[in-house]
Amino acid sequence: MDKSISGLSALISAAFLFSATAHASGGHSEIIRQVTDRGLKVVSSFKAVDGMTGYVLDSKGSPVTIYVTRDGEHAFVGTLIDKNGANLSTPKVQELFIDAKNQQAWSRLEDSHWIQDGDPNAETVLHAFVDPNCPYCHRFRTAASPWINAGKVQIRHIVVGVLAHDSVAKASTILGSKKPHGALIKNFETFRSGGIVPVNDASERGKSGVEPNNRLMSELGVSATPGIYYKDANGNVNMRLGLPPESEFQQIMNP
Missing domain, CATH: 3.10.450.70 (Disulphide bond isomerase, DsbC/G, N-terminal)
Structure with missing residues (x-):
């Protein structure tokens, strides 16, 4: 059972x-x-x-x-x-519950506070819940870099603050920055030395985006970061918790 x-x-x-x-x-x-x-x-x-x-x-x-x-x-x-x-x-649960739930989630993800990372015209679009302090999010972005740099994949980072005491401040600083993508990349590039340093002004501006992102993550039942939503070759929406293994990663990037 x-x-x-x-x-x-x-x-x-x-x-x-x-x-x-x-x-x-x-x-x-x-x-x-x-x-x-x-x-x-x-x-x-x-x-x-x-x-x-x-x-x-x-x-x-x-x-x-x-x-x-x-x-x-x-x-x-x-x-x-x-x-x-x-x-x-199982097939009925997949069709009537999981597939339908993920399809509904995709619409909500599109309306969330995300940061575009990659060519806006890229054929493959992913939505990913990411925390600035998440080592697996860092590894996910590292592994995705070749596809992003080649213009084949666009990742929409839904930045949340859920892992550490300063996650909300860091996430808010990223979303509240004048150049959110630049702040996202700065956190990525400096991750091993502590990541982005919270800035009060930017953090205050960004809270209005981080708080609803946190709620959305909870409402969708996403219990880990990265929480990745992607479409397969048939256009069905799938969700993957955590860092995908290499074999699955290839499928996500090349549906």
Whole structure:
């Protein structure tokens, strides 16, 4: 069973006590209502095997799958597999929850406070949550430099302050600078010696950008930096936490 699902067993099992009432109240919608009344949100439904209806629900940012029987009297939560062991739930979670969530996130990222790094006409565009004190963000920018310098990739750095006591001040100084990209590169070039030194005036100006960036990072459930959003060859939005391995890095830069 999925890790996110196991913690919900007590909450959801209570809903199944209402199975008799559900039958008298018009089928499976009553069972699902018992679950949504406890805080889960229905993302989408789909036709499952043997006349069952599957539901993908959102539990505080994590997907949960529930299957309601044909007669609407019973339901179970978890992963559905076939006789060969193939996971039938994962493709639906990917399509209806993860892909949809990432696509919605892309629009919010475009409206965030980001710094353009690279050719604005580059074929590949990435959005990345970065902290001025993040060593993996520094390594990510270093590895991406050949693609940026060749005009093939544009990284939109969404600067946040989440890692260290001076991260907010540094991030605010970068965003509040008269030349934000120059400040970003200065932090990159001086990273090993401590990075950019906070400047009060710039920091005060930049807070209005860093604070909403921090909130956006939290709301999207991005738990580490760099938090990288990119589109694959089919135009689907993907998200990668942390520094990608070399094999994956190539795919991100050359979708």
